[in-house]
Amino acid sequence: MTKNTLRNEALERLDAEMSLRAYDVLTPETIQALAELRTDEGVFVSLYLDMTPQRLQEAQLPVRVKRLLDEAYKALEADAPQKNMLKDVKETFERIQTFFTDEFDLTGHHGQGLVLFAAPAIDVWQIYRLPVPVRDMVYVGDRPQIRTLVRIAEEFEPTGVIYIDRRDARLFRVFMGDIDEWAEERDDDVPGWHDQGGWSQARYQRHIEDHIERHFKKVAEDARRFFEQAPITRLILAGQEENTKAFEDFLPNDLRQKVVAHIPMEKKVRLREVLDRVLEVEQAIERQVEAERFQKWQDALYTGRGVEGLEATLQALNEKRVMLLLVAEGFVAPGAECTQCGWLTDEADLTTCALCGGALLRTDDVVELAIERAVEQADDIDVIRGDLRAKMLEEAGGIGAILRY
Numbered sequence: 072m073t074k075n076t077l078r079n080e081a082l083e084r085l086d087a088e089m090s091l092r093a094y095d096v097l098t099p100e101t102i103q104a105l106a107e108l109r110t111d112e113g114v115f116v117s118l119y120l121d122m123t124p125q126r127l128q129e130a131q132l133p134v135r136v137k138r139l140l141d142e143a144y145k146a147l148e149a150d151a152p153q154k155n156m157l158k159d160v161k162e163t164f165e166r167i168q169t170f171f172t173d174e175f176d177l178t179g180h181h182g183q184g185l186v187l188f189a190a191p192a193i194d195v196w197q198i199y200r201l202p203v204p205v206r207d208m209v210y211v212g213d214r215p216q217i218r219t220l221v222r223i224a225e226e227f228e229p230t231g232v233i234y235i236d237r238r239d240a241r242l243f244r245v246f247m248g249d250i251d252e253w254a255e256e257r258d259d260d261v262p263g264w265h266d267q268g269g270w271s272q273a274r275y276q277r278h279i280e281d282h283i284e285r286h287f288k289k290v291a292e293d294a295r296r297f298f299e300q301a302p303i304t305r306l307i308l309a310g311q312e313e314n315t316k317a318f319e320d321f322l323p324n325d326l327r328q329k330v331v332a333h334i335p336m337e338k339k340v341r342l343r344e345v346l347d348r349v350l351e352v353e354q355a356i357e358r359q360v361e362a363e364r365f366q367k368w369q370d371a372l373y374t375g376r377g378v379e380g381l382e383a384t385l386q387a388l389n390e391k392r393v394m395l396l397l398v399a400e401g402f403v404a405p406g407a408e409c410t411q412c413g414w415l416t417d418e419a420d421l422t423t424c425a426l427c428g429g430a431l432l433r434t435d436d437v438v439e440l441a442i443e444r445a446v447e448q449a450d451d452i453d454v455i456r457g458d459l460r461a462k463m464l465e466e467a468g469g470i471g472a473i474l475r476y
C-alpha cells in the first residue's frame with residue numbers, strides 16, 4: 072500500500088469518526104486515526120494551549136497565540152530549512168492566528184486545555200477540548216504531535232455510568248473529562264407503594280416486582296444501544312446498592328464484564344458531579360492498573376518476554392513486537408527516524424538507516440515517536456505517573472515493553 076492510500080484511509084476514518092458521533096469529544100478511535108496521519112507536502116502544525124482560568128486572565132488568548140507562533144517561526148527560521156517549508160508554516164500560522172483573533176469563541180469552551188491540528192495541504196483542521204491543563208506548545212512537522220493527547224487519554228478510559236433505581240435510570244458516557252447523557256428513561260407505570268388498594272401484600276409485591284423487572288430489562292436494552300454508539304471500556308453502576316446489584320444481572324454479558332464499581336448516587340445529581348465521581352473512581356483504578364502492569368512487565372523481563380531501556384524498546388518497536396508500552400511520565404530522549412522505512416534509533420548522531428540505508432532525521436524526542444509507533448502496534452500504552460515513576464526512571468531507563476513473542 073502506498074503512503075497516500077494509508078493517509079487517505081486514516082483521513083476517511085477520522086471523518087467517519089467525526090460525523091458518526093454526536094459528540095465532539097476525542098475518542099480513542101480518533102487518536103488512533105490521528106496517529107497515522109502524515110503530510111507528504113506542506114506542514115502539520117499541532118498547537119496546545121493552556122486554557123485554565125488563571126492562564127486566560129494573564130493575557131488575551133490571541134496575544135498569547137501570536138507570541139507562541141512568532142517564537143516558533145523564529146526558531147524554525149534559525150534552523151534554516153527549505154524555503155517552501157517556511158512559506159507553508161507562515162501561511163498555516165496566519166490562518167491559526169486569524170482563527171483565534173476573529174472566530175474562536177471562548178464562551179463555548181469548557182476545558183482546561185485545547186489542541187488544534189492544522190495541515191492545510193491535506194485538509195486537516197481539528198480542535199479538541201482537553202480535560203486537563205497542558206503547557207502552551209507548538210509543533211511543526213510532517214505529522215500531528217499526539218504524545219500529549221495519548222498521555223492524557225490514557226488516564227481517561229471511556230467510561231459509562233448507569234444510574235438506576237426502581238422507576239428511573241440515567242445513562243452517561245465520560246471520556247477525557249467530557250460527559251454526555253443519553254435520554255432520561257422513565258417507567259411511569261411502576262405503581263407506588265401507597266395505592267395498594269385491596270390487593271394482598273404478597274400479590275401486590277409480585278406485581279411491583281414484575282414492573283421493576285420490565286424496567287430493568289428496558290434500561291439494560293437502552294444501555295446496550297447507547298454504549299454501542301458511544302463505546303466504553305468501563306462501566307460504573309450508580310444508585311442504591313440493592314438496586315445496582317439487582318440491575319447488574321439484567322445487563323448483556325459484554326457490558327456486565329465492564330462493570331468496575333458500584334457507587335452510591337442520588338437521581339437528581341448534576342452532570343458536573345457525575346463527572347467528578349467518575350474521575351475519582353478512574354484515578355483509583357489507574358493507579359491499581361499501573362501497579363499490576365508494572366509487575367507484569369517485571370515478570371516479562373524475567374522470562375525474556377520484556378525489554379527495558381530506550382535502545383531495546385526501540386528495537387522491539389522496529390520489529391513490531393510490542394504488546395504493551397510503559398513510559399515514565401516526562402521521559403524525553405533524543406534520537407533519529409529513518410525517512411524511508413521509519414526505523415527508530417536512540418543514536419541521534421547516526422545519519423544512515425541500519426536497515427535500509429535511507430537518510431535519518433534527527434529528533435529531540437524519540438520517545439514521542441515511540442509512543443506514536445506503539446499507538447499503531449500495541450494493545451495499550453501505560454504512562455507511569457504514580458509512585459512507580461521514579462523507580463522506572465532510575466532503574467529501567469524510563470521506558471520498556473512487554474512483547475508479543
Ligand SMILES: [Zn+2]
Pocket residue numbers: 409410411412413414424425426427428429
Ligand atoms: Zn530505513
